Amino acid sequence: MPFDVNSLENHWMPFSGNRDFKANPRLVVKSEGMYCWNHEGGQLIDGSSGLFCTPAGHGRREIAEAVYKQMQENDYIPHFQMGHPGSFELAQRVARILPDPFNHVFFVNSGSESVETAMKIVMAYNRARGEHQRLRFVSRERAYHGVNMGGVSLAGMVRNRETFPVTLPNIVTMRHTMTPEQAFQKGQPDTGAELAEDLQRICETYGGSTIAAVFVEPIAGSTGTLVPPVGYLKRIREICDEHNILLVFDEVITGFGRTGKPFGSQAFDVTPDIITMAKALTNGAIPMGAVAVRDEIYETVTNASPENAIEFFHGYTYSAHPAACAAGIATQKIYEEDQLFERADDMSSYFLDAIWSLKDHPLVKDLRGYGMMAGVEVHPHGGAGARGTQMQKDMFWNGLHVKFTGDVAILAPAFVAERHHIDEIVDKFRKTLDQHA
Ligand SMILES: Cc1ncc(COP(=O)(O)O)c(C=O)c1O
Numbered sequence: 001m002p003f004d005v006n007s008l009e010n011h012w013m014p015f016s017g018n019r020d021f022k023a024n025p026r027l028v029v030k031s032e033g034m035y036c037w038n039h040e041g042g043q044l045i046d047g048s049s050g051l052f053c054t055p056a057g058h059g060r061r062e063i064a065e066a067v068y069k070q071m072q073e074n075d076y077i078p079h080f081q082m083g084h085p086g087s088f089e090l091a092q093r094v095a096r097i098l099p100d101p102f103n104h105v106f107f108v109n110s111g112s113e114s115v116e117t118a119m120k121i122v123m124a125y126n127r128a129r130g131e132h133q134r135l136r137f138v139s140r141e142r143a144y145h146g147v148n149m150g151g152v153s154l155a156g157m158v159r160n161r162e163t164f165p166v167t168l169p170n171i172v173t174m175r176h177t178m179t180p181e182q183a184f185q186k187g188q189p190d191t192g193a194e195l196a197e198d199l200q201r202i203c204e205t206y207g208g209s210t211i212a213a214v215f216v217e218p219i220a221g222s223t224g225t226l227v228p229p230v231g232y233l234k235r236i237r238e239i240c241d242e243h244n245i246l247l248v249f250d251e252v253i254t255g256f257g258r259t260g261k262p263f264g265s266q267a268f269d270v271t272p273d274i275i276t277m278a279k280a281l282t283n284g285a286i287p288m289g290a291v292a293v294r295d296e297i298y299e300t301v302t303n304a305s306p307e308n309a310i311e312f313f314h315g316y317t318y319s320a321h322p323a324a325c326a327a328g329i330a331t332q333k334i335y336e337e338d339q340l341f342e343r344a345d346d347m348s349s350y351f352l353d354a355i356w357s358l359k360d361h362p363l364v365k366d367l368r369g370y371g372m373m374a375g376v377e378v379h380p381h382g383g384a385g386a387r388g389t390q391m392q393k394d395m396f397w398n399g400l401h402v403k404f405t406g407d408v409a410i411l412a413p414a415f416v417a418e419r420h421h422i423d424e425i426v427d428k429f430r431k432t433l434d435q436h437a
Pocket of ligand 1: 110111112113115144145146147217221222250251252253278279
């Protein structure tokens, strides 16, 4: 069969309108720094760090060279009962920026795998500590925890669930934290902390001792940047403590500086028991995720088995892949040497002010934001999500990449962005809003 270089047919694309895309392709053929270039030579500024993956900007040579060197030296070894030095160095580097007492990191290949792995760690830990009755998980409306079956079961986004009705049992959802009074509030809303009492009600209804863990994103990212109200996460932590329930922060988006601190946990001054991460771990260059746990969790699970036994029957063929570890180490060095988290913190107010300049646009329904992350919600038109989907496509041709979920744009530029980059992102965003007005 001849190879048709112009055929787009064979790739069934993820989270995409395949028929529409193949009729009107939008290909990116090059990326560097804050920019990408499409197949027609047009330049786009990246307003969402791809999918919140590239805080250090695209095309970092340090990462490419580290991966190349690693691939020449040792391209692959499994991590079951053997290892390579890179995974230990990367785990140590990640542990250094995690809150105390998080000193143990389990590597996976994506955010979705980090969620599944966290669920299994919860089960292993509860078994090891003799709490066999803790069979229930709590999550939240409008949550996104990836696409594997555990994460879909925890999800609070209808489109991610309705096609897949066979999910895990025993999952209870709290309400999301967005309320009408919070509209256009920059940073943490000062109302809505009482929504944490949903967890207390769930404990009273089901029995706190039956709940294994509560999963929350510190900032719910994929439903459009729902920033936690002041006091909300602290109250969730208190209720978990009262009932001995594990608290899991899904930091797949908020990890690695997005909030201006290494993790959302530090930004909001609430320490969970387990933290999931991915995306910016390797600056998006090689797929990788991880789950970090408090020392007590690692020790309880490992000490529950006889010496020499495998303590946790879980892992992936590509867990801690040498190339991913090399990318991760090079990325963490960049974050540290270029002080990118501090840079994100410094740039945040300029970024949020620029986003808030869109406030009076007639198409804008709400603005939300924290750190280097903002949600711009537009008034729906032609059915929920139709305008957002069209705007995302139009932005591509207007020289801007922004990720939309439904009618909410999620802006999350790289931390290497200069002020003029932020201005360019917002100007191009406004131009597309004007086209739709
Ligand atoms: C909070 C959260 N968890 C999990 C995931 C899934 O990550 P991945 O797409 O790498 O599987 C995402 C992806 O956006 C996410 O935002």
